[in-house]
Amino acid sequence: MQADSAVAEGLAPGAERGGRRTVGDAARLLYEAVQPERRHLHRAVAWLLLAAGLEALGPLLGKAFIDNYLLPHHAEAFGIAALLGGALVAGIVATCVRYLQLVRLAGLAMRSVQRIRERVFGHVLRLPMSFFDRAITGQLVSRVTNDTEAVKTLYVQVLFVMLDSVIVLLGAMAAMFWLDWRLMLIVLTLAPAMALIVSLYQRLSAPAVARTRELRSELNAQVAESIAGMAVLQASNATLRFAQKFAGTNGAHYQSRQRELRANAWLLRPVLDFLNVLLLAVVIWVFGTLSALEVGVLYAFINYVSRVTEPLIQITMQFSQLQQAMVGAARVHTLLKEAETPVATKEGRITEGGIAIEHLDFEYLPGRRVLHGLDLRIEPGSFHGIVGHTGSGKSTLLSLLLRFYVAPPGSIRIDGAPLDTIGEDHFRDRVGLVPQDPFLLAASARENIAMGRKLTDAQVEAAARAAHAHDFIVGLERGYDTPLGEGGARLSVGQKQLIAIARALAGEPRILLLDEATSHIDSETEQVVQRALTALRGKVTVVAIAHRLSTIRDADRIVVLNHGRIAELGTHSELMAIDGGLYQRLYLLQQLEEEELSPRA
Ligand SMILES: Nc1ncnc2c1ncn2[C@@H]1O[C@H](COP(=O)(O)OP(=O)(O)OP(=O)(O)O)[C@@H](O)[C@H]1O
Numbered sequence: 310m311q312a313d314s315a316v317a318e319g320l321a322p323g324a325e326r327g328g329r330r331t332v333g334d335a336a337r338l339l340y341e342a343v344q345p346e347r348r349h350l351h352r353a354v355a356w357l358l359l360a361a362g363l364e365a366l367g368p369l370l371g372k373a374f375i376d377n378y379l380l381p382h383h384a385e386a387f388g389i390a391a392l393l394g395g396a397l398v399a400g401i402v403a404t405c406v407r408y409l410q411l412v413r414l415a416g417l418a419m420r421s422v423q424r425i426r427e428r429v430f431g432h433v434l435r436l437p438m439s440f441f442d443r444a445i446t447g448q449l450v451s452r453v454t455n456d457t458e459a460v461k462t463l464y465v466q467v468l469f470v471m472l473d474s475v476i477v478l479l480g481a482m483a484a485m486f487w488l489d490w491r492l493m494l495i496v497l498t499l500a501p502a503m504a505l506i507v508s509l510y511q512r513l514s515a516p517a518v519a520r521t522r523e524l525r526s527e528l529n530a531q532v533a534e535s536i537a538g539m540a541v542l543q544a545s546n547a548t549l550r551f552a553q554k555f556a557g558t559n560g561a562h563y564q565s566r567q568r569e570l571r572a573n574a575w576l577l578r579p580v581l582d583f584l585n586v587l588l589l590a591v592v593i594w595v596f597g598t599l600s601a602l603e604v605g606v607l608y609a610f611i612n613y614v615s616r617v618t619e620p621l622i623q624i625t626m627q628f629s630q631l632q633q634a635m636v637g638a639a640r641v642h643t644l645l646k647e648a649e650t651p652v653a654t655k656e657g658r659i660t661e662g663g664i665a666i667e668h669l670d671f672e673y674l675p676g677r678r679v680l681h682g683l684d685l686r687i688e689p690g691s692f693h694g695i696v697g698h699t700g701s702g703k704s705t706l707l708s709l710l711l712r713f714y715v716a717p718p719g720s721i722r723i724d725g726a727p728l729d730t731i732g733e734d735h736f737r738d739r740v741g742l743v744p745q746d747p748f749l750l751a752a753s754a755r756e757n758i759a760m761g762r763k764l765t766d767a768q769v770e771a772a773a774r775a776a777h778a779h780d781f782i783v784g785l786e787r788g789y790d791t792p793l794g795e796g797g798a799r800l801s802v803g804q805k806q807l808i809a810i811a812r813a814l815a816g817e818p819r820i821l822l823l824d825e826a827t828s829h830i831d832s833e834t835e836q837v838v839q840r841a842l843t844a845l846r847g848k849v850t851v852v853a854i855a856h857r858l859s860t861i862r863d864a865d866r867i868v869v870l871n872h873g874r875i876a877e878l879g880t881h882s883e884l885m886a887i888d889g890g891l892y893q894r895l896y897l898l899q900q901l902e903e904e905e906l907s908p909r910a
Pocket residue numbers: 442673674679697698699700701702703704705706
C-alpha cells in the first residue's frame with residue numbers, strides 16, 4: 310500500500326519556488342476570504358465612488374469660477390460664495406467618506422486574515438502524518454503566519470488604492486469628456502503606454518518578488534531548525550556554520566529585495582512622470598491650435614491630467630504589492646490543497662481492544678515495501694512486545710495501528726471493525742500512545758496530562774497514579790499546577806515519560822501503544838514503567854516496541870520483526886528456546902552489553 314500520494318508536495322524543499330503557477334487559484338482564495346464581508350465591501354466601494362465623484366467636482370467648480378466670474382470681471386458675491394462653499398463642502402465630505410471607508414476596508418481585511426489563518430492552521434492540524442515527513446517546519450510556520458497576510462495586503466493596500474485610483478481616474482475622464490471630448494481622447498493615448506510599462510514591470514519584478522518570499526520562508530526555516538536542534542548545534546560546534554549559512558540566505562534576500570526596488574525606482578516613477586509632462590505639453594499645444602476653447606477649460610484640463618497620471622502611477626506601483634499578495638496566496642492555496650486525513654465513517658466501536666492484522670502490506674514509496682504480509686492476532690487486554698533490528702518495520706506497524714498512515718482496507722481490524730470505520734474522536738479516545746519523545750507542553754503537569762480534554766482533577770490524578778507519576782508530581786512545589794517549563798525542561802527524562810504515560814492513560818484507552826518508551830530511562834524508572842504496564846494487564850491491550858528487551862520480557866507474546874516480516878512469535882522463554890533464533894541472539898547480545906557497562910566488582 311502506498312502512502313498518501315499528496316504527500317507534502319507543496320512544502321517539499323524544491324516545491325517552494327513557482328508562486329506564479331496558480332494565479333487563478335490564488336485570486337479565488339483571496340476572493341473567498343472576504344465573502345462573509347461582501348456587504349461591507351460593496352458598501353465601501355459605493356461610498357468610495359461618492360467620494361471620488363465629489364472630488365472630481367473641484368476643477369469643474371474652478372472652471373466655472375474662471376469663466377463666469379474671473380475673466381469677465383463679474384464679482385457677484387453670492388455666486389462666488391456658492392462656488393467656494395460648494396468646493397469646500399465637497400472636499401470635506403469626500404475626505405471624511407474616504408477615511409471612514411479606509412477604516413471599514415482595513416477592518417474587513419483584518420477579519421479575513423484572521424479567518425483564513427484559522428482555516429489554514431485547522432487544515433494543517435488535520436493533515437496526515439505522511440505530510441509532515443517532508444514538510445519543513447519554518448516554511449510551514451511562514452505559510453500560516455506571513456503568507457496569510459496576503460489577504461490584508463490585497464484588500465488594504467492593493468484593492469483600496471487601486472479601486473480608489475480607478476474611481477478617481479474614471480471621474481476625471483468623465484469630467485474631461487464633458488469638458489471637451491477631443492482633449493480627452495488625447496489623454497486616452499496614455500493607455501497603451503501604460504499597458505507597456507506594466508507588462509515590462511511585471512516581467513522584471515515578478516521573479517524577484519517570488520524569490521524574496523521564498524528566501525524569507527527559508528530564513529524562517531533556518532531559525533526554526535536551529536532553535537529546535539540547539540543542543541546538537543552547540544555540541545557539534547556548528548553554530549558558526551549555521552550563522553554563516555543564515556547570513557548567506559539573508560544576503561540573497563537583500564539582493565532580491567534590491568532587484569524588486571530597482572524595478573520600482575527605474576520603471577515606475579520616472580517613466581510615468583515623464584508621460585505626465587508629455588501629456589501636459591500636448592494638451593497645451595492642442596489648446597493653442599483650438600482657439601475656440603475657454604481658459605477655464607484649459608485650467609480644468611491641466612488639473613485633471615495630473616489627476617489621471619497620479620492614479621496611474623499608484624495603480625502601477627500597486628502591481629508589486631499585488632504580485633506579493635498573489636505569491637503569498639498561491640502558497641497558502643498549495644497548502645490548503647493538501648489532502649486531509651480521510652474522515653472515517655462512524656459505525657465502528659472499540660469495546661474490548663482486540664486487534665486483528667491480516668495480510669498487511671505497506672510501502673511509503675512506490676516499489677519499496679516495508680511490511681510484507683503481516684498476520685497477527687492480539688487478544689484484548691494482552692501485552693505484546695515488538696522487537697527487531699533497526700529498520701525492521703516496528704514503528705511503521707505502530708503508525709498504521711495509530712492511523713498515521715493508511716493501511717490497506719480490511720488489513721487491520723479492532724474488535725472486528727475495519728480501522729477506517731472507527732470515528733476519529735472515538736478512536737483517539739480509545740487508542741493511547743506513549744511516544745519515544747514524550748513532548749511536553751510549556752504548561753502545568755495537570756494540563757500536560759489532560760491535553761485540553763475535559764477531565765476532572767480526580768481523573769487526572771487517577772491517570773497519574775496508574776502511571777506511577779503521582780508521587781513525584783505532588784513533590785513539585787505546586788503539585789499538579791507546577792509549570793513544567795518548555796518541553797518539560799525541569800523534569801528528568803524518566804519523569805517526562807511517566808507524564809506521557811499518564812496522559813495516554815487519562816483518556817481511559819482500551820489500547821495503549823508504546824514506542825520505545827523506556828529507551829531513554831534508567832533501570833529504576835524502567836521498573837516503575839514496567840509495574841505500571843503490569844497493572845494494566847487484562848484491562849488495556851498493550852503493544853510496546855522496545856529496544857530494551859527487559860521491558861517486554863514479561864509480555865504475553867513477543868513479535869520479532871525482520872525486514873518487515875514476522876520472524877518469530879512467542880513468550881520470552883519460548884523464543885529463548887529457539888537455538889540461534891533472532892530473539893535469542895538479540896537478548897544475549899544485550900545482556901553482554903549490560904555486563905560490560907555495569908561496574909566490575
Ligand atoms: N516516513 C517514511 N518515508 C519513507 N520511508 C520510511 C518512512 N519511515 C520509515 N521508512 C522506512 O521504512 C523502513 C522501516 O522503518 P521503521 O521506522 O518502521 O523501522 P523500525 O523498526 O521502527 O526502526 P528503528 O528501530 O530504527 O526505529 C525503513 O527502511 C525506513 O527507512
